Amino acid sequence: MAYVAVKGGERAIDASHAWLASARRGDPALPAIDAAQVQAQLGRAVDRVMAEGACYDRELAARAILQAQGDLIEAAFLLRAFRTTLPRFGHSRPVDTAAMRLQRRVSAIFKDMPGGQLLGPTYDYTHRLLDPTLSEAPPAPPEADAAPGDTPPVFAILNHEGLVEPDPAPSAAAPADLTREPLAFPAGRDTRLQALARGDEGFLLALGYSTQRGWGGTHPFVGELRVGEAAVWLEPPELGFPIDIGDLVLTECQMVNQFAGSKTAPPQFTRGYGLCFGHGERKAMGMALVDRALRAEELGEATGAPAQDIEFVLYHSDNVEATGFVEHLKLPHYVDFQSELETIRRMRADVEAAPLQEAAE
Amino acid sequence: MMEDGALLAARGLELHFGAIPALDGVDADLWPGEVLAIVGESGSGKTTLLDVLSGRMRPDAGHVQVRSADGGVSDLGTMPAPALRALHRSDWGFIHQNPRDALRMRVSAGGNVGERMMAQGSRHYGSIRAAAIDWLQQVEIDPSRIDDMPGTFSGGMLQRLQIARTLVTHPRLVFMDEPTGGLDVSVQARLLDLIRTLVARLGIAVVLVTHDIAVARLLAGRIMVMQRGRVVETGLTDQVLDDPQHGYTQLLVSSVLSA
Amino acid sequence: MTEDTMTDDTMTEDTMTDDTMTDYTFAYLDEQTKRMIRRALLKAVAIPGHQVPFGSREMPLPYGWGTGGIQVTASILGRDDVLKVIDQGADDTTNAVSIRRFFARTAGVATTTHTADATIIQTRHRIPEHPLHEGQILVFQVPMPEPMSKLQPSRAETRRMHAMAEYGLMHVKLYEDITRYGHIATSYDYPVMVHGRYLMSPSPIPAFDNPKLHRSAALQLFGAGREKRIYAIPPHTDVVSLDFDDHPFRAIRAPHACALCNDATTYLDEVVTDDRGTRMYVCSDTDHCTTRVAAQEAA
Numbered sequence: 001m002a003y004v005a006v007k008g009g010e011r012a013i014d015a016s017h018a019w020l021a022s023a024r025r026g027d028p029a030l031p032a033i034d035a036a037q038v039q040a041q042l043g044r045a046v047d048r049v050m051a052e053g054a055c056y057d058r059e060l061a062a063r064a065i066l067q068a069q070g071d072l073i074e075a076a077f078l079l080r081a082f083r084t085t086l087p088r089f090g091h092s093r094p095v096d097t098a099a100m101r102l103q104r105r106v107s108a109i110f111k112d113m114p115g116g117q118l119l120g121p122t123y124d125y126t127h128r129l130l131d132p133t134l135s136e137a138p139p140a141p142p143e144a145d146a147a148p149g150d151t152p153p154v155f156a157i158l159n160h161e162g163l164v165e166p167d168p169a170p171s172a173a174a175p176a177d178l179t180r181e182p183l184a185f186p187a188g189r190d191t192r193l194q195a196l197a198r199g200d201e202g203f204l205l206a207l208g209y210s211t212q213r214g215w216g217g218t219h220p221f222v223g224e225l226r227v228g229e230a231a232v233w234l235e236p237p238e239l240g241f242p243i244d245i246g247d248l249v250l251t252e253c254q255m256v257n258q259f260a261g262s263k264t265a266p267p268q269f270t271r272g273y274g275l276c277f278g279h280g281e282r283k284a285m286g287m288a289l290v291d292r293a294l295r296a297e298e299l300g301e302a303t304g305a306p307a308q309d310i311e312f313v314l315y316h317s318d319n320v321e322a323t324g325f326v327e328h329l330k331l332p333h334y335v336d337f338q339s340e341l342e343t344i345r346r347m348r349a350d351v352e353a354a355p356l357q358e359a360a361e
Numbered sequence: 362m363m364e365d366g367a368l369l370a371a372r373g374l375e376l377h378f379g380a381i382p383a384l385d386g387v388d389a390d391l392w393p394g395e396v397l398a399i400v401g402e403s404g405s406g407k408t409t410l411l412d413v414l415s416g417r418m419r420p421d422a423g424h425v426q427v428r429s430a431d432g433g434v435s436d437l438g439t440m441p442a443p444a445l446r447a448l449h450r451s452d453w454g455f456i457h458q459n460p461r462d463a464l465r466m467r468v469s470a471g472g473n474v475g476e477r478m479m480a481q482g483s484r485h486y487g488s489i490r491a492a493a494i495d496w497l498q499q500v501e502i503d504p505s506r507i508d509d510m511p512g513t514f515s516g517g518m519l520q521r522l523q524i525a526r527t528l529v530t531h532p533r534l535v536f537m538d539e540p541t542g543g544l545d546v547s548v549q550a551r552l553l554d555l556i557r558t559l560v561a562r563l564g565i566a567v568v569l570v571t572h573d574i575a576v577a578r579l580l581a582g583r584i585m586v587m588q589r590g591r592v593v594e595t596g597l598t599d600q601v602l603d604d605p606q607h608g609y610t611q612l613l614v615s616s617v618l619s620a
Numbered sequence: 621m622t623e624d625t626m627t628d629d630t631m632t633e634d635t636m637t638d639d640t641m642t643d644y645t646f647a648y649l650d651e652q653t654k655r656m657i658r659r660a661l662l663k664a665v666a667i668p669g670h671q672v673p674f675g676s677r678e679m680p681l682p683y684g685w686g687t688g689g690i691q692v693t694a695s696i697l698g699r700d701d702v703l704k705v706i707d708q709g710a711d712d713t714t715n716a717v718s719i720r721r722f723f724a725r726t727a728g729v730a731t732t733t734h735t736a737d738a739t740i741i742q743t744r745h746r747i748p749e750h751p752l753h754e755g756q757i758l759v760f761q762v763p764m765p766e767p768m769s770k771l772q773p774s775r776a777e778t779r780r781m782h783a784m785a786e787y788g789l790m791h792v793k794l795y796e797d798i799t800r801y802g803h804i805a806t807s808y809d810y811p812v813m814v815h816g817r818y819l820m821s822p823s824p825i826p827a828f829d830n831p832k833l834h835r836s837a838a839l840q841l842f843g844a845g846r847e848k849r850i851y852a853i854p855p856h857t858d859v860v861s862l863d864f865d866d867h868p869f870r871a872i873r874a875p876h877a878c879a880l881c882n883d884a885t886t887y888l889d890e891v892v893t894d895d896r897g898t899r900m901y902v903c904s905d906t907d908h909c910t911t912r913v914a915a916q917e918a919a
Binding site for chain 1: 685805
Binding site: 442443446447450465468469471472475476477479480481484485486487489508 | 788789792796863864
């Protein structure tokens with residue numbers, strides 16, 4: 001037999017790419033999906049890809065989803081690889097989520113509050129029955145917004161009594177940026193929140209869930225969950241005053257947790273914080289639970305659960321890193337495997353040669 | 362502040378957890394080859410004192426001075442972290458109450474005993490193994506167990522393995538935190554006897570924390586009695602225990618007698 | 621080897637690909653990023669074996685597929701460089717092809733399969749058999765830069781251990797190997813001490829290749845993209861594989877000669893040729909093997 005095992009890589013890759021392109025397009029008798037349709041009709045997928053791709057661009061995210069055949073991690077990867085080539089103009093001002101134009105706002109800890117509850121577009125109270133009529137008649141447009149009045153953050157109400165920890169004092173230092181500086185420990189809350197905001201929704205969901213089931217016990221309540229558009233303000237140094245450069249749809253979750261107090265702090269409610277691009281309630285809630293769990297050591301609580309281990313959570317939350325390393329196992333490893341084969345053969349030969357001799361000698 | 366020949370000296374140690382004083386103006390001295398017991402109830406600050414004396418924790422105020430093997434004196438508070446870690450893996454040792462905190466449970470008994478030798482540069486497998494066998498015998502563990510995992514050992518054996526692992530490099534000073542805590546009484550007696558023999562033979566200085574007056578009486582030449590972060594009484598063990606002056610010491614001694 | 625075969629194999633690959641990517645900067649990375657990586661490289665060369673954290677970028681290739689090596693190569697590549705890319709010792713494995721194409725598309729540099737002709741060699745899992753010469757740079761792709769990661773998962777703790785040169789734990793692992801198997805059972809990614817100071821992962825090269833690290837005339841650079849670390853071995857630096865005096869390090873290879881070029885000193889791949897367990901052994905370094913075969917045929 002001819003020795004062909006390692007030749008042909010070039011042709012194989014070309015052929016694979018051609019096959020992939022054809023598989024991506026699918027049955028040519030069916031009309032191709034347009035990126036604009038993805039953007040309009042697969043909005044939650046677009047939102048997730050923007051959040052995990054760490055790049056707010058609905059059109060590019062939609063194109064990435066199409067290019068990845070709907071594989072959302074692959075799409076987030078495409079968006080990340082593009083994002084890394086972009087120049088960086090500066091940092092925006094902190095986004096004022098209290099001034100959001102709300103689509104949705106719920107609180108689980110008060111029946112009603114200033115500004116009111118706003119259910120918005122949610123699957124929460126749908127019955128999960130497959131709908132055979134989905135593709136038929138276009139739905140009636142939603143009723144016009146009863147423009148909500150002032151909607152201050154719910155925790156501000158608790159804050160009047162000092163029952164909830166206040167916002168941390170703003171720091172003069174520039175916030176950490178994981179995309180420029182690698183993770184280092186101890187990792188501050190700015191680093192942690194950035195990592196979580198870019199983190200995999202499934203991972204954060206599972207970790208958040210684990211804290212509810214006793215792996216790092218917390219007693220969380222949704223203080224407030226809000227979805228809406230927030231303005232981004234940037235202050236270009238040459239102007240000297242901030243300008244509004246556009247709006248982002250964001251989901252923000254403030255999780256309220258009981259706290260027994262410590263030697264240095266009185267008993268009060270503490271907060272876990274979640275924020276992500278687009279409409280992503282599961283992600284924002286998971287993030288808020290994990291953010292709070294990661295504060296266990298800072299608050300003098302018992303630690304040891306997976307969700308409380310900062311290094312563990314931060315090193316494993318990024319799905320682009322994770323998928324790369326898991327999937328790289330498909331690459332050839334035959335050189336290493338060969339050396340393992342030789343080692344195993346040698347060990348077996350040793351054992352067969354001297355079955356009674358003590359292995360340590 | 363350190364007297365000639367002293368191994369370790371602490372002055373004016375203060376440490377507070379919130380409003381609670383764990384150490385409130387504590388002084389301590391240790392001489393080569395002596396065993397000093399720190400006794401008191403839980404919450405008296407004795408374990409905190411051990412952590413501060415061994416540099417595992419920093420005091421809010423006060424100093425700990427130590428004498429190195431070459432005779433030089435240095436202050437733990439200003440000692441660079443590498444020097445402190447080097448001290449801990451060569452000249453000093455630490456025996457934890459729970460041996461599982463110190464042992465590597467996924468490494469064989471021999472590997473556990475040999476680790477400090479390897480950390481100090483031993484590179485001969487045969488001599489590391491010979492030392493491990495010797496030390497297993499010294500702590501009364503059957504040397505045929507050398508390749509077994511610690512998980513297969515009893516509680517008393519684990520504690521003896523920890524002692525072998527610590528003493529293999531002949532440290533001059535060993536800190537012990539309730540070394541016999543959590544063991545059956547009969548196992549305790551055998552272990553105490555072993556510690557006493559080894560310490561005397563090797564001339565090791567020991568700072569021993571215990572809540573058990575009987576343990577202090579058996580092992581220690583000198584004793585410090587702590588209550589609420591303060592040293593209420595100190596002196597030769599026999600003197601202090603036979604004729605306690607402070608009310609709290611009297612209480613501790615009488616509770617042992619009545620128990 | 622004749623002049624002719626050399627020119628044939630030294631090709632400019634943008635003739636092979638339809639679109640040299642003109643929208644991106646030379647070698648893909650922007651100049652700021654390259655400068656940042658070069659600073660990390662300088663630091664790495666100055667402290668041999670020490671892992672330097674760097675702001676690893678997201679690359680258009682997946683993490684774990686060579687993003688660290690690619691970023692290092694992209695940062696040191698010049699228009700006159702001649703690049704060779706190997707994976708498992710071979711120039712024609714799919715990942716080597718993919719990375720070579722990446723640079724052909726984004727930098728348009730000349731590429732070669734001949735070890736001696738390359739100025740930069742990016743590799744995964746092997747060091748070429750042909751000794752490297754002064755002026756050459758070998759760039760390793762590294763999946764796990766931390767040699768103690770399997771013994772101590774916390775990077776905060778392993779960083780401390782490196783800072784204090786506390787490497788007893790690594791020898792404990794070797795001790796356990798000998799105790800259990802009678803000899804050291806690590807066969808690849810075999811840890812080394814660099815310049816008598818830092819413990820280092822040589823990347824998952826077979827232990828057979830470890831001696832080539834020692835006092836190599838070439839500059840050896842290591843890039844770990846996902847773990848965001850760069851490290852280096854400057855030319856002519858001491859690199860010692862960990863061992864015990866009475867259990868010295870041994871480089872292992874399959875005890876055969878190559879079925880194609882008959883070399884009995886090289887690292888061999890075992891190729892299964894049928895379903896009855898028939899095997900042939902051939903050089904893992906395809907350039908070394910084809911060069912020898914060509915010379916034998918010419919003779």
